[in-house]
Amino acid sequence: MAQIVLFHYFPRNSILHDMDGRVKLICMILFSVVISLVQSIPSFIILTAGLILITLLAARLPFITLLKDMKYFSILILIILLVNSFVIPGRPIPGFPLPGVTIEGVMTGLMASWRLVLIIMVCAIMTGTTSLITLKNVVEWYLRPIPLVPETRIATMINLTFVFIPVIFDTVSEMLSAQKARCVEGRRNPLKRIMFIAFPLLVQTFRRTEELILAMEARCYSDDRTRAVFATTAKDWLILAFSVLFLAVILFYPF
Amino acid sequence: MGESTALNLRLTVFAALFTALIIIGGYLSIPLGAVPIALADFFVMLAGLFLGKKWGLAGAALYVFLGALGLPVYAGGKAGLAVLFGPTGGFLFGYMALAFVVGLIASQKKPSVLRNLTALIAGNILLYAFGIPWLKTVLNLSWEAALTAGLTPFIPGAVIKIIVAAAIAQALLPRFNKSIADNAEQPEDEEQ
Numbered sequence: 373m374a375q376i377v378l379f380h381y382f383p384r385n386s387i388l389h390d391m392d393g394r395v396k397l398i399c400m401i402l403f404s405v406v407i408s409l410v411q412s413i414p415s416f417i418i419l420t421a422g423l424i425l426i427t428l429l430a431a432r433l434p435f436i437t438l439l440k441d442m443k444y445f446s447i448l449i450l451i452i453l454l455v456n457s458f459v460i461p462g463r464p465i466p467g468f469p470l471p472g473v474t475i476e477g478v479m480t481g482l483m484a485s486w487r488l489v490l491i492i493m494v495c496a497i498m499t500g501t502t503s504l505i506t507l508k509n510v511v512e513w514y515l516r517p518i519p520l521v522p523e524t525r526i527a528t529m530i531n532l533t534f535v536f537i538p539v540i541f542d543t544v545s546e547m548l549s550a551q552k553a554r555c556v557e558g559r560r561n562p563l564k565r566i567m568f569i570a571f572p573l574l575v576q577t578f579r580r581t582e583e584l585i586l587a588m589e590a591r592c593y594s595d596d597r598t599r600a601v602f603a604t605t606a607k608d609w610l611i612l613a614f615s616v617l618f619l620a621v622i623l624f625y626p627f
Numbered sequence: 628m629g630e631s632t633a634l635n636l637r638l639t640v641f642a643a644l645f646t647a648l649i650i651i652g653g654y655l656s657i658p659l660g661a662v663p664i665a666l667a668d669f670f671v672m673l674a675g676l677f678l679g680k681k682w683g684l685a686g687a688a689l690y691v692f693l694g695a696l697g698l699p700v701y702a703g704g705k706a707g708l709a710v711l712f713g714p715t716g717g718f719l720f721g722y723m724a725l726a727f728v729v730g731l732i733a734s735q736k737k738p739s740v741l742r743n744l745t746a747l748i749a750g751n752i753l754l755y756a757f758g759i760p761w762l763k764t765v766l767n768l769s770w771e772a773a774l775t776a777g778l779t780p781f782i783p784g785a786v787i788k789i790i791v792a793a794a795i796a797q798a799l800l801p802r803f804n805k806s807i808a809d810n811a812e813q814p815e816d817e818e819q
Contacts (some may be wrong), residue, residue: 376689393637397696408712487632488716492699495698495699499698500784501646507696511696525639527688528643529642529643529646529685529689530638530643531643531644531692532639532640532643532644532647533643533644533647533650533689533693535643536643536644536646536647536648537647537650537651539647540647540648540651541651543647544651544655547654562657562664562784562787563790563791565657566657566664566666566669566787566788566791567794567795569655569657569666569793570666570669570673571795571798571799572675572790573648574795574799575799577644577648578799578803578806581640581641581644582806584640585636585637585640588640589633589636593636594632
């Protein structure tokens, strides 16, 4: 996980980096919704081209490096394609050696996996141009008007969750190497194997959590925190308007 | 001595830990025959057992929320509203129900194996009661196909996860409750 750069933040000086996080989140949600709605091949191609342009020009993210990391999703994409090819009923492909593969199935599978790739791209652009702190502040801002929702508490939990993920990954890899050295991998019994992962993992992470709680208590942590300040400029509204226009054309123009 | 803000902070941090564990659980899987067992729902069960209904639900809900925001937290690095309302979305909502029900039934001072097992089984039934009709509706499957795709391959894994979750709760809950309460009210009964 530590080697994957796909959803990491890249500090850059670009249009999307300077954008107000609140507006950026809306744009991201709009893109995801449109991606899950589009049906025709031309609209897919336009969306892909648009996202590649955004990655390169508006966000200035290292496109080739991100593309390489897509390999972590390749198995998932392949599975989606294969399952759809075999499961969806339709006409068989003439002259294709494998029986059971249908034209409709391949098309549906292609669309579904393409859709997944596009959504991954949108997520990568969002997380690549927005630091986790900003994202947390944006979420807090949107939750503020909702009654009965402890927005500061939720923001703290989001932060803590992302503090814990690398801690847990370190613990897991340490544990797995220690167990490999003791030939635990030879065990076939799944009950024992879950036990051997879960038990030490929980004991270790509980201990680290205790330390963190102690540190927070020692610093008098409370929910009364300074709120983040946001500023929206005309550029942000322009980008939002442009995104809405672009997505509306893709969605409603009959390709 | 157990004032509510200190307790609240402890449970907040532990709920965040369980959210992180659920996320990691989606990446960890153990081979069992042909079907790999992912550990996400296993940690959801533990969240219910360890944190109780309120904070267990908070941990699971935060997981679903982070994924909906577009962070790649769902199993296999997936994310977004498309997944949440896609074929397997019912299971994600089911996670919240699972954590809540497990916490509701199991939540008590002294851990009892029978009670924890009942809670886990009830929670799992609810999880699939959310997941399978959803799968059937979204993909337009017959009941038979939905059960074959969504339930049958996962039964052995679910049984194993329930057993291990109950065993872990038995071993670690006394210690956990003691550290949460942070006072001497909790008697030690580790020999059970």
